[in-house]
Amino acid sequence: MNHDSYPDAYIREILDSCRVIAMVGASANTVRPSYFVLKYMLEKGYRVIPVNPGQAGKDILGQRVYASLSDIPEPIDMVDIFRASEAADGIVDEALALEPRPKVIWMQLSVRNDEAAAKAEAAGLKVVMNRCPKIEYGRLSGEIAWAGVNRRTVSSKRPVLSGGGFQRLGLGKGRTSN
Amino acid sequence: MSEDHVPGFNTLSIHAGAQPDPTTGARATPIYQTTSFVFEDVDHAASLFGLQAFGNIYTRIGNPTCAVLEERVAALEGGTAALAVASGHAAQLIVMHTLLQPGDEFIAGTQLYGGSINQFNHAFKKFDWHVAWADSTDVSSFEKAVTPKTKAIFIESVANPGGVVVDIEGIAQVARRAGVPLIVDNTLASPYLCRPFEHGADIVVHSATKFLGGHGNSIGGVIVDGGTFNWMREGRYPTLSEPCESYQGMVLGETFGNFAFAIACRVLGLRDLGAALSPFNAFLLVTGIETLSLRMDRHCANAVAVAEFLSSHPKVAWVSYSGLPGDRYHALQQKYCPKGGGAVFTFGVKGGYDAGVKVVSNVQLFSHLANIGDTRSLIIHPASTTHRQLSDQQKTSAGAGPDVIRVSIGIEDKEDIIADLDQALASA
Ligand SMILES: Cc1ncc(COP(=O)(O)O)c(C=O)c1O
Numbered sequence: 001m002n003h004d005s006y007p008d009a010y011i012r013e014i015l016d017s018c019r020v021i022a023m024v025g026a027s028a029n030t031v032r033p034s035y036f037v038l039k040y041m042l043e044k045g046y047r048v049i050p051v052n053p054g055q056a057g058k059d060i061l062g063q064r065v066y067a068s069l070s071d072i073p074e075p076i077d078m079v080d081i082f083r084a085s086e087a088a089d090g091i092v093d094e095a096l097a098l099e100p101r102p103k104v105i106w107m108q109l110s111v112r113n114d115e116a117a118a119k120a121e122a123a124g125l126k127v128v129m130n131r132c133p134k135i136e137y138g139r140l141s142g143e144i145a146w147a148g149v150n151r152r153t154v155s156s157k158r159p160v161l162s163g164g165g166f167q168r169l170g171l172g173k174g175r176t177s178n
Numbered sequence: 179m180s181e182d183h184v185p186g187f188n189t190l191s192i193h194a195g196a197q198p199d200p201t202t203g204a205r206a207t208p209i210y211q212t213t214s215f216v217f218e219d220v221d222h223a224a225s226l227f228g229l230q231a232f233g234n235i236y237t238r239i240g241n242p243t244c245a246v247l248e249e250r251v252a253a254l255e256g257g258t259a260a261l262a263v264a265s266g267h268a269a270q271l272i273v274m275h276t277l278l279q280p281g282d283e284f285i286a287g288t289q290l291y292g293g294s295i296n297q298f299n300h301a302f303k304k305f306d307w308h309v310a311w312a313d314s315t316d317v318s319s320f321e322k323a324v325t326p327k328t329k330a331i332f333i334e335s336v337a338n339p340g341g342v343v344v345d346i347e348g349i350a351q352v353a354r355r356a357g358v359p360l361i362v363d364n365t366l367a368s369p370y371l372c373r374p375f376e377h378g379a380d381i382v383v384h385s386a387t388k389f390l391g392g393h394g395n396s397i398g399g400v401i402v403d404g405g406t407f408n409w410m411r412e413g414r415y416p417t418l419s420e421p422c423e424s425y426q427g428m429v430l431g432e433t434f435g436n437f438a439f440a441i442a443c444r445v446l447g448l449r450d451l452g453a454a455l456s457p458f459n460a461f462l463l464v465t466g467i468e469t470l471s472l473r474m475d476r477h478c479a480n481a482v483a484v485a486e487f488l489s490s491h492p493k494v495a496w497v498s499y500s501g502l503p504g505d506r507y508h509a510l511q512q513k514y515c516p517k518g519g520g521a522v523f524t525f526g527v528k529g530g531y532d533a534g535v536k537v538v539s540n541v542q543l544f545s546h547l548a549n550i551g552d553t554r555s556l557i558i559h560p561a562s563t564t565h566r567q568l569s570d571q572q573k574t575s576a577g578a579g580p581d582v583i584r585v586s587i588g589i590e591d592k593e594d595i596i597a598d599l600d601q602a603l604a605s606a
Pocket of ligand 1: 365385386
């Protein structure tokens with residue numbers, strides 16, 4: 001995968017197929033970017049499990065926080081890394097040791113570690129780096145257009161309302177977010 | 179069409195930002211003429227106010243019709259995001275309000291719309307923001323004007339009124355070395371003729387009133403974020419890099435990635451200064467943009483024909499149009515605006531101030547008014563109107579001396595435009 005520019009279909013497939021996200025570096029501070037993403041992805045119908053040793057045993061947005069990936073008692077589809085780029089290597093090792101293995105390693109905006117990515121890809125995982133799942137979801141569903149953001153795509157198809165609401169758009173394509 | 183195919187300029191002019199309406203399927207962009215939007219529930223409202231969810235709250239901060247204009251202009255300029263506001267001047271105010279603190283300085287090229295010179299010299303002084311002037315035709319004058327307090331550089335790509343084409347890349351390098359963003363007012367060129375981000379600009383502003391809307395029916399402005407500037411480095415832009423008190427300590431520059439500047443302009447500048455665009459105007463501007471390239475091609479072709487006619491007219495002392503081979507700015511026009519030099523240029527009438535006044539009084543097809551970028555041909559004598567409040571020296575350095583006439587060539591038949599000028603000059 002060319003990690004400088006991802007095809008929309010690649011990102012869409014990941015957001016479409018993953019249901020359970022472990023968010024490493026999730027913050028309980030309500031104005032931190034990680035809290036925003038956690039809240040947004042929960043609203044979009046994903047199960048998001050915060051990982052943060054400092055908050056282990058507490059809840060963030062009603063979700064139990066775990067100290068490490070290996071403590072999570074259920075299978076996860078995607079690991080979202082909200083940590084410094086150097087930390088990604090160890091997190092990928094932990095993720096690869098999980099049984100069953102997650103399908104996707106996602107590194108947040110400004111997080112990029114090409115060695116960790118290569119390792120995960122060699123093990124058959126998909127990798128996204130230096131991107132935010134909230135922004136990508138917002139872009140592909142069309143919601144982010146309300147903020148004047150250039151989605152770099154055009155379409156003559158009607159956006160898909162999601163969740164029975166009127167200010168929430170979904171990914172369409174078979175996605176069952178609620 | 180696959181999602182990753184990059185659409186061309188004409189396709190983006192028509193489609194960017196505008197999908198069929200999600201609830202009704204309406205294909206043209208609906209005019210969401212409403213002040214406010216109901217929340218789905220209390221949580222949803224809290225998420226919207228906390229900037230945690232995307233959505234609409236109140237039209238002063240955002241509106242789906244205005245959003246189509248925003249995304250469309252962002253796409254045409256190649257920026258990451260945009261913000262539509264009430265006017266070109268509001269765009270400039272909000273950009274500077276986001277960048278500057280009291281006591282800060284910015285550098286601006288003197289070859290600017292007269293209203294911008296006023297705004298910078300007088301209105302901005304009340305905010306304790308200080309403009310240092312440089313010569314847009316001399317890159318080294320920008321270098322010399324840089325001080326430790328400099329926070330931004332502002333130029334017009336094609337300057338009003340003289341049609342001067344500015345060396346954007348040269349000035350962008352000065353901005354780079356000074357560690358400040360380059361703001362380019364791209365009003366006269368429009369993104370069809372010039373794309374400042376490709377030459378090193380960080381922020382583009384527009385008076386959408388002009389060529390974007392193109393029909394002389396709506397005042398509006400747009401701010402486009404190039405997504406290129408690192409606001410977090412060195413803490414020189416605290417609006418973006420410091421915790422924001424009115425959002426519970428959120429750091430906007432860290433939360434909104436490469437479109438943080440556009441978001442800051444919206445959630446602070448527009449929210450607090452209040453210069454919102456009406457959805458109806460946004461609709462007219464969006465509709466205008468659909469034909470931008472067609473209009474600009476005709477504007478430019480007509481302008482060349484009119485400039486050539488004037489060049490050989492016995493009552494005309496000089497013509498300043500970068501689209502004419504031999505013009506002082508022709509080489510820069512070929513580099514930055516290869517599709518054409520735009521529709522706005524100046525010429526000098528023999529007989530000075532009085533002759534200038536006569537020409538604008540005698541026209542029959544041209545409209546004598548203070549605007550540019552209309553389908554109609556427009557004419558003005560800047561010294562007696564738009565630039566009247568400037569000193570003689572400022573007038574001359576802004577390209578608005580006593581004999582100067584500014585025209586904005588419309589998209590009528592060029593023979594009719596030329597005939598009207600011919601008869602107006604004959605009686606001058
Ligand atoms: C180059 C340029 N910038 C800015 C403006 C100000 O725009 P508005 O009149 O939309 O406030 C104008 C208006 O004449 C202009 O020509």
